[in-house]
Amino acid sequence: MTKRKLGAILGVEAMALYRHLPGKEDLLDAVVDALLSELDQDERLLREPEFGWQDFLQRLAHGVRAVALRHPKAFPLVASRPPEAPWLRPPLRSLTWVERFLQALSEEGFDDPAAAAAYRAYTSFLLGHLLLEAAAHGADITPLDVREEPEESGGALASFPAVRRLAHHLAQDHALAEFEEALEDLLERLRPLSRGTSATGE
Amino acid sequence: MTKRKLGAILGVEAMALYRHLPGKEDLLDAVVDALLSELDQDERLLREPEFGWQDFLQRLAHGVRAVALRHPKAFPLVASRPPEAPWLRPPLRSLTWVERFLQALSEEGFDDPAAAAAYRAYTSFLLGHLLLEAAAHGADITPLDVREEPEESGGALASFPAVRRLAHHLAQDHALAEFEEALEDLLERLRPLSRGTSATGE
DNA sequence: ACCTGAACACCGTTCAAGT
DNA sequence: ACCTGAACACCGTTCAAGT
Secondary structure: OOOHHHHHHOOOOOHHHHHOOOOHHHHHHHHHHHHHHHHHHOHHHOOOOOOHHHHHHHHHHHHHHHHHHHOOOOHHHHHHOOOOOOOOOOOOOOHHHHHHHHHHHHOOOOOHHHHHHHHHHHHHHHHHHHHHHHHHHHOOOOOOOOOOOOOOOOOOOOOOHHHHHHHHHHHOOOHHHHHHHHHHHHHHHHHHHHHOOOOOOO | OOOHHHHHHOOOOOHHHHHOOOOHHHHHHHHHHHHHHHHHHOHHHOOOOOOHHHHHHHHHHHHHHHHHHHOOOOHHHHHHOOOOOOOOOOOOOOHHHHHHHHHHHHOOOOOHHHHHHHHHHHHHHHHHHHHHHHHHHHOOOOOOOOOOOOOOOOOOOOOOHHHHHHHHHHHOOOHHHHHHHHHHHHHHHHHHHHHOOOOOOO
């Protein structure tokens, strides 16, 4: 559902879009760029000076999370669109932000291999958490609902007693607290890298 | 590129596929099921008895990673296909494996909220790491190559000095070591949950 | 400079017809 | 039971033509 429908939404006859964008791929890439650009207007990342790399990574993480939650349907594009280079990792896949990330860490004691390793660990963390949180918010469907068959014996979950018993807990949303705990833990894991002792053997 | 092309590959005239599968969505779901089913034949997960929940989670993680690396092009489907229930999280999205996961943890001291929290943390970890590692292996394109313009002054990376300086390190592959380190760290983070002291306030 | 309308190639799907 | 071929609805894209 695109191009012709999008044209209809814009009140234009759809093929007029080719005057502005070369094709559909470019349109999707433009959406990704637009999402990442929202970071530039995030108050968290502009307002005050930064207090060390941990403060920077924390604010950046919450900024990216805010983008993902504002656009849960579009956010998967950030992960699925082929990046400009193989070493640009979603969701931090714009050269602008990778530059800021690496420079911030370099200025604070990370040597080159350590800064690169931190980038990889940080992107892995963000992608896993935000993709799943966005999916939870953007889901249109809710089959296999827990509230079915409350005390029946035969059902879809009949042969999965643990799942059935924990279904209520599994459906619960502690996304923010868990995001912050995992982030805290990641920062702690990166701490040794901030004093030039690169863990890699190169 | 599907249905008609797939038919051609199978030597059949393509519309014959409707005798076997209701539609394209079901075909993609079947691919996802096939990938997850490979876990059932993983030696790591069958051979010997398990030594505690950490051993189990470690072997399961490496099993899922092996699937992702065997099928880097197909693995993103595991993340993008809508799951059967909103609380089933990629990549551990089959009821069978969620059941095994929850039962293994429940048997070893995790109370119900703790087991559910561990499932969420574990899936976030796996998804982030494996999606990015699979993307690195399945990439068909490699534009913006680093080896271009080795000492030119104007170029795509001219305004990104840190990226340019670290490009070599960013392109380097320490996937296995970083996967194991992050996994080790996650297990350490889950350890307090294994003694019934649920961290959530419910 | 910007939009329209018809046309083309391609896809997923349906269905009457074959064997 | 399984496959084929034509057909339909829909999509991305192109292009000659409008204003």
